[in-house]
Amino acid sequence: MLEIKNLRASLEEEDKEILKGVNLSVGAGEVHAIMGPNGSGKSTLSYVLSGKGGYEVTEGAATLNGVDLLAMEAEERAAAGLFLAFQYPVEIPGVGNMTFLRTAVNAQRKARGQEEMDAATFLKEVRAKAKELKIDAEMLKRPVNMGFSGGEKKRNEILQMAMLEPKMCILDETDSGLDVDAMKLVSDGVNALRAPDRGFLVITHYQRLLDHIVPDVVHIMANGRIIKSGGADLALEVEHNGYADILAEVA
Amino acid sequence: MGLPQAKLTATEARLAALAMPVQAGWTRPLREAALARVQQMGLPGRRDEYWRFTRPDELNSAAPVPAGVRPPAENATFEELDRVRIVFVDGVFDPEASDDPAQAGLEISRLAEAEGQDLSWAADLYGTLEARGQTPVPRPLAALNTAFATDGVLIRATGRVGKPVNLVYRHCDETSDAILHHVIRVESGADLTVLETGPAAARFNKVMEVDVADGGAFHHVRSQGRDHDRRAATHIFARLGEESIFKSFTLTMNGALTRNEVVIELVGDEGVAHVAGACMGDGAFHHDDTVFITHDAVNCESRQVFKKVLRKGATGVFQGKILVKEGAQKTDGYQISQSLLLDEEANFLAKPELEIYADDVACSHGSTSGAIDEDALFYLRSRGVPKAEAQDMMVLSFLAEAIEEIESEAVRDEVSASLAAWLERHRR
Secondary structure, three states, rough: OOEEEEEEEEEOOOOEEEEEEEEEOOOOEEEEEOOOOOOOOHHHHHHHOOOOEEEEEEEEEEOOOOHHHHOOOHHHHHHEEEEEEOOOOOOOOEHHHHHHHHHHHHHHHHHHHOOOOOHHHHHHHHHHHHHHHHOOHHHHHHOOOOOOOHHHHHHHHHHHHHHHOOOOOEOOOOOOOOOOOHHHHHHHHHHHHHHOEEEEEOOOHHHHHHHHOOOOOOEEEOOOOOEEEEOOOHHHHHHHHHHHHHHHHOO | OOOOHHHHHHHHHHHOOOOOOOOOOOOHHHHHHHHHHHHHHOOOOOOOHHHHOOOOHHHOOOOOOOOOOOOOHHHHOOOOOOEEEEEEEEOOOOOOOOOOOOOOOOEEEHHHOOOOOOHHHHEEEEEEEEHHOOOOOOHHHHHHHHHHOEEOEEEOOOOOOOOEEEEEEEEEOOOEEEEEEEEEOOOOEEEEEEEEEOOOOOEEEEEEEEEEEEEEEEEEEEEEEOOOOEEEEEEEEEEOOOEOOOOEOOOOOOEEEEEEEEEEEOOOOOOOOEEEEEEEOOOOEEEEEEEEOOOOOOEEEEEEEEEEEOOOOOEEEEEEEEOOOOOOOOOOEEEEEEEEEEOOOEEEEEEEEEEOOOOEEEEEEEEEEEEHHHHHHHHHHOOOOOOHHHHHHHHHHHHHHOOOOOOOOOHHHHHHHHHHHHHHOOOO
């Protein structure tokens, strides 16, 4: 599914290398978690994979189901099945949540050569999925993320994920700014989307999200590289001892 | 002191090309007084401070500059609304295309036919607000309009008018040179909505004088045409009574040269005046919004919200002033002008001003220019929305604050849909 080989990337403006040779392989149906101290390159990895501007890939490769992600525009990567749930979803006044989501769904369908979803079918589906995620129908009428609480923004991300049905989902610190109840709701939403043909890359600081979304593999990232990988226990180890021991181990 | 020779020559050349359309009737002395004003002020020139950012030459010239004509289907704003259409083709009333305006609370006459009738309410207003609006800054194109207007409507609202009156301007002649003058009186407690649509003419000079009596409400929304080579100078002069409401919104999508001036006087306590504009300029486009709001009463509120999106060398201008006179305490004045520059060739020139002579007021103004928010653009693209479509969404998002000023949800939706359709047609 997602194959990352020796990925190196720099911040264009500062000419500063952030990713220093990332190797990662996420198979279909698997959930991988990436943990690591601040500044280790976790968010940069998610941005580089999803095609955000401002980064220059200097070496390496990233493919999704054999398709070269790095050769594509951001929207083409989305159509190829990549989804990034943002740590801080942006607010866009004047653009209706539903209008945006329907445009996105149909743009992706069009890119894949599928028929566009008509308004009635879209409405029915989005309402059903919003209900599962306990998203108020009134919220759907608002402009994108405008006036949403932190929890509402994250639920809106999961709603988008549910509607777009991606193959590979990257969750960038989805737990930040969530209280316990919101975390449970968001995690339930993610778990409901787990499928044999879908992979997840969950970026997080804390073990607590992984109590709800149990990963198959946990990676520790530091200084732009994956320095250690293991099972779900690795996250518990980090929770108890911090990163210091692991960093010392590989130093 | 006389006018400088160049200004005098240009003014005489322009006036020589015009004929006063009526020989007798109640407008004749008002027109002659306006002509005297033009002769005294002279037509605007680039050296006039008030025209520093906009070249008035093509608005002044003796002969109009030809403009391209596009199919009327391109300007279909408000077609879904239940409204009364009054249609002008190249500045001439078209009875065949117009609806019967008869409805409760509404009296409409044509200026061209009303000269011989007894319309004392209109006689008290025609040219009056325009003349008042000549100080402190001269507006000679408006005085020229008062003198030489060939047609227009005289609208009197005496109650709550159910359907909006839609003034539809069609442009068919390559070199049409239309001068329309509308006079509107909203009586005490009455409520009227006027919509304006269409490119109007190759060169268009329009004045709208609006008198809103105590407790009256006037709503105005216009969607200006998109004939790329059109030139237009428009003026709105409004006087607001006690507890009255005046709200005006303008959507402009291209046009070679547009100067929209709005001059409002809040003379009754607790009046409300909102003026807003959203414009999208693409290429050889120059758009100028010039607003002057005078607070001359207690506890009044004014808002100016202007947003411009510019690309491929388009220029946007905003000159806005709030004047708070002595004694106009508890004034709440707000002014914002912002531009979104989609490339490095676009220009935005702003001159926001506050002049305050009262000591218990809350007035604020701000003006900014910026590029598109790349993070927001990436957010949209990361969901699969192609770049051009995502940019259009960002444009709609940027203009939203101005469009939100339109009170009627149905009208707002029509304006948004019209803008979205325009953006789609002009997608890069």
